[in-house]
Amino acid sequence: MNKIVERYNKLADTLDNLSCGKVIEYANIQDADVCLDLGCGRGGDTFEMARLTGNKGKAIGIDLSEKMIEKAKLFANENNINNADFILSDMQNLPLDNETFDICISNCVLNHIKDKEGIWHEIFRVLKKGGHFVISDIYAIDEIPDHIANDEMLIAECWAGAINKNDYIKYIEKAGFTNVEIIKESTPYLKKDFYIASFTIKGHK
Numbered sequence: 001m002n003k004i005v006e007r008y009n010k011l012a013d014t015l016d017n018l019s020c021g022k023v024i025e026y027a028n029i030q031d032a033d034v035c036l037d038l039g040c041g042r043g044g045d046t047f048e049m050a051r052l053t054g055n056k057g058k059a060i061g062i063d064l065s066e067k068m069i070e071k072a073k074l075f076a077n078e079n080n081i082n083n084a085d086f087i088l089s090d091m092q093n094l095p096l097d098n099e100t101f102d103i104c105i106s107n108c109v110l111n112h113i114k115d116k117e118g119i120w121h122e123i124f125r126v127l128k129k130g131g132h133f134v135i136s137d138i139y140a141i142d143e144i145p146d147h148i149a150n151d152e153m154l155i156a157e158c159w160a161g162a163i164n165k166n167d168y169i170k171y172i173e174k175a176g177f178t179n180v181e182i183i184k185e186s187t188p189y190l191k192k193d194f195y196i197a198s199f200t201i202k203g204h205k
């Protein structure tokens with residue numbers, strides 16, 4: 001089992017806050033929207049999207065950790081939530097059709113992903129024309145050396161996989177998104193010897 005799955009399987013049974021921003025309030029979710037939450041964890045944001053889009057819409061959460069997905073499915077069953085589904089999958093290779101979603105969100109997940117450029121093509125592929133994304137994530141202010149950036153345990157701790165802001169925005173725009181805007185940014189903070197920060201970004205297909 002890789003270290004990312006190992007860490008998040010353990011965290012599934014805790015109440016720890018695993019987010020790094022507030023995406024839902026900028027997502028502009030409308031009645032009957034079809035919504036996607038990448039790296040949904042226990043499904044907190046997915047359930048909120050399901051509530052906001054109502055019974056004519058739905059929300060799908062994707063996560064790599066089977067314990068996170070189990071936890072989210074259990075909550076949906078126990079609370080009779082019928083318009084939220086959860087799929088165990090690596091978000092780098094989504095088992096989802098092209099042009100399915102009105103909205104894609106992701107909260108503190110993309111920094112874990114190996115293919116930092118490819119993931120944006122995958123998000124672009126599954127969004128409908130006219131759809132949008134809102135994503136909160138971490139970016140690196142200091143350059144993170146390869147031996148740390150490739151350390152699975154440190155990546156799983158939500159910081160070592162961070163890339164710099166210019167590359168981040170470049171990959172989003174290269175995938176084809178327009179009107180890309182940074183909505184919010186944190187003040188920089190230290191992880192080991194490296195300054196990083198979190199931000200929330202929005203863009204349109």
Ligand SMILES: C[S@@+](CC[C@H](N)C(=O)[O-])C[C@H]1O[C@@H](n2cnc3c(N)ncnc32)[C@H](O)[C@@H]1O
Pocket residue numbers: 004005008017018019020038039040041042044045062063064065068089090091092106107108109112113158
């Ligand atoms: C920091 S947690 C955030 C969880 C949730 N978005 C939240 O805000 O509470 C990161 C989540 O991303 C998931 N994850 C990491 N890499 C992933 C991948 N390649 N595909 C799908 N999920 C992934 C982890 O299992 C974990 O649940």
